[in-house]
Amino acid sequence: MSAHRSKFTVRWLAAGGAAVLAGVLGVAMLLTNGGSACAAPPGTTAKTGKATFYDLAATSGNCSFEVPADDLYVALGPGQYSEGAACGAYLDVTGPKGKVRVKVFDSCPECAPGHLDLSRTAFKKIGNEIDGIIPIKYKLVANPSTPAPISVRIKEGASRYWFAARIDNHANLLSSVKVSSGGGFKTAHRTDFNYWLIDAGAGAGPFKIKITDVYGNTATLTGISMSPGTVQRTGVRMTGGSATVAGKTTAPTKAAKKSPIAKTSSATPSPAVSTSGPAAPLPESTVADSGAASIEPTQPLVDLAAAPSNC
Missing domain, CATH: 2.40.40.10 (RlpA-like domain)
Incomplete structure (x- = not known):
């Protein structure tokens, strides 16, 4: 696809x-x-x-x-x-x-x-x-402010059989993205052109998308529709050590040039999926902030000082 x-x-x-x-x-x-x-x-x-x-x-x-x-x-x-x-x-x-x-x-x-x-x-x-x-x-920068709440863009060509979404305005490095369309959550893998894919698809939607950053902050985005090429803006922010939630709105935007694609990866998401978070399950329309105050990552970040030593 x-x-x-x-x-x-x-x-x-x-x-x-x-x-x-x-x-x-x-x-x-x-x-x-x-x-x-x-x-x-x-x-x-x-x-x-x-x-x-x-x-x-x-x-x-x-x-x-x-x-x-x-x-x-x-x-x-x-x-x-x-x-x-x-x-x-x-x-x-x-x-x-x-x-x-x-x-x-x-x-x-x-x-x-x-x-x-x-x-x-x-x-x-x-x-x-x-x-x-x-x-x-x-x-x-740990927990920076963002110019807008989190948004989701479903990629052109996506369908119930092939899921691809870009997440924007998440502030910190993301560690995992999971998607549900009424059943259990499926884990997406990241490509080097910054779309999160589920090769076997995630259903027809609407979707719940759980995102987790490297500091353990999590958010659940609800009501995301299968609308390829459309930027769907949410009221969710996950930044600055706090997060707020508002109702989701879907705002169609002018179709942009298709994303430059270098190569897709079928590997495990990188960094790996975080298993940290609150002990009790969260309501679907809430956002959790777990550990942002200490700004210590729950897992390795991208090395911005030198090339990876294990390559």
Whole structure:
């Protein structure tokens, strides 16, 4: 049910102060080890690195998100992109002129660990555009605020026999997504283009979707319909150490260009499914916050400092 396609992006680099135009194939290579993604604990301490900038030459990055309204986003190299596990997280990046918060939005196949490829808008907030490359410090943000509640987009081509959904505005790195259509929950696996798949399908819907982040925060999104190509906005937030729930609304949006697909994975979700959470079952329309105050992850995060050591 999946297609293979590539994305051509334009990235601006600098050599000796001169900007160099480089066209690259925007496909993140899968880095697997025994069927699971390579990832290592990063913590949220500041790391050092360098930043360049690029201009997006498509309607979406490899994370399949719409371009943020503030145009503040970042592309990460294969080791830090980690097969899409970093998608939707936020980094605070400090450069010579100040600090900016960016959303992980895209992959940068040629970027080594510590090399962040920022949107031009983000780069100009922390450095001089003419420099092309600047030294930076950066860190993963735990429990950031998000510009909107969580949304779900069912992928084109999905049906009762093949489930594919993108989750946005979840704030922290996601560890698991489970889906029910009136029966038991099925566990979805993440692709490197940031859709969660159930290859045998999850039924015709409407769906309940349980999401869990690496800090143990969980939310159940209800009333999600089988509406491919539509962004379904919920009233659920799971961020900043607290979460709220409101009634779900479904807002059709103009069909965007299909998500750039590098390669689908039939492996176990990465990171692995979290088994932490409240002892008592939650009502279906509530969100639990379990352990956000300590900002200690319940499982390994994406290593934003160096390439995974077990690849």
